[in-house]
Amino acid sequence: MSESSLLSVEGLEGGYGRIRVLHAIALSVAAGEIVTLIGANGAGKTTFLRILSGIEPASGGRIMLDGHDITTLSPHARVAAGIIQSPEGRQVFRPMSVEDNLRLGAYRRQGQPQADLERVYGLFPLLKEKRHLAAGGLSGGQQQMLAIGRALMGAPRLLLLDEPSMGLAPLLVEQIFDVIRTLRADGMTILLVEQNANAALAISDRAYVLETGRVTLSGPARDLAANADIRKAYLGI
């Protein structure tokens, strides 16, 4: 755990009821870093992000943001502290307009989010075109853009992206990763969970491999991308 870690997780345990999904997870993300979590289905990636956002409780260990213990904070307090998640499966507010979805992303913030709204529309021009339509009528890819845009409206200090490319056409996947690259250039700190390990490792600084709830490997993304076991297990090479 370096001193400059924005997020540091120590010995985190968690699960659902009596089923333990995560075992002694240790992980850190420094400001300005993109860190990827790779792992098979059911390894506990989504559970980990849900615990970071406070949706599920941790049953052990600590979560520190900027040196403050946030392990027991409520979900809305964590959003106020700057941990914002774009969840798996988009989870947009279907009956509400695209613009209302985006404005709700800034629910915890004071003042007018107009500048941020324009910035999100700049990243996703399609959303501006469709801003008065109900979010439920958008295609899967458009909903994914909306979910990421909504998270950005919260002015994240740490952006959690859960499977942003899942189920999207290759062209859209490319577009989503372009946006992540843009965010990276702007200095955004991102914790990324991705099935598409190839693309994720290519834009990340560091990565962690999660297997059945344990971190089995971690290091610079470039090293992991070159690791023979990783290539076989996750990169399909």
Place this chain on the structure above:
Amino acid sequence: MLAQFLQFAMSGLTVGAVYGIVALGFTLIYNASGVMNFAQGEFVMIGGMVTVSAVGAGVPLPLAALIAVIVAASVGVLLQRLAIEPVRDAPPVVLIIITVGAALVIRGVAQIVFGKQLHKLSDFSGDTPLAFLGASILPQALWVLAGTVLIVTLVWLFLNLTMLGKALIATSANRLAAKLVGINISFILALAFALSAVIGAAAGILVTPITFTYAEVGTLLALKGFAALVLGGLGSPLGAVIGGLLLGLSEAFAAGYLSSTYKDAVALLLMIAVLLLRPGGILGHAGAERV
């Protein structure tokens, strides 16, 4: 003929407006929390009762009405905090039974505080009927209708134009996403209960000069409001109001043209017909079971 029709229609709309507001109260709480609050009729009772008592104690009507609304809102928030919040993740049936129990408690307390007798509030602007195309219309009926339009409009504006209202809609649309954008769910649920209590109490104040009020009036109102909800479509605020008006009209016409003995039967037949032909209600979705 026309005069008689108008007479029935007017009395149907007046009662229907109250059913509609009770149904709207059901809808606001159901959408936000998934709870069917059977203490909804008690808010109407509290609105009428507190106003009657305060006016009886010499408080001017507008202030008495304000006090009644505040009392009802407080009861609504207490109900959510003390009875619903501690068991928020319990199955719906358990939550429904809790609200039925809460309704019994509120009714019991009201009997002790206000007594068991009927209470009457004076009409807001006299009780001289206005003649309209041969029908005679009570000025208070116009108060009820205008008040209902105002209440429904204000609720609509709140839900659609304020950030807090949008947060309430967002919470009913997707609770996980609502948490992830930082909406304090427990606060929003308390708000839904308070809002339902406020509109219920307002309806109670408006209608008490016509229908009188008593400690147990909420039981029947909750049933009628629930029927209105089924008619209009579960989950749709507009459907709730339309369902209430339809129910009131059908009751009034049944009572007028057939016999007042059959008025509840006609309302129930209408409900059965809607359930058979359009199970989701008039404005609802087919198969309106929400998870």
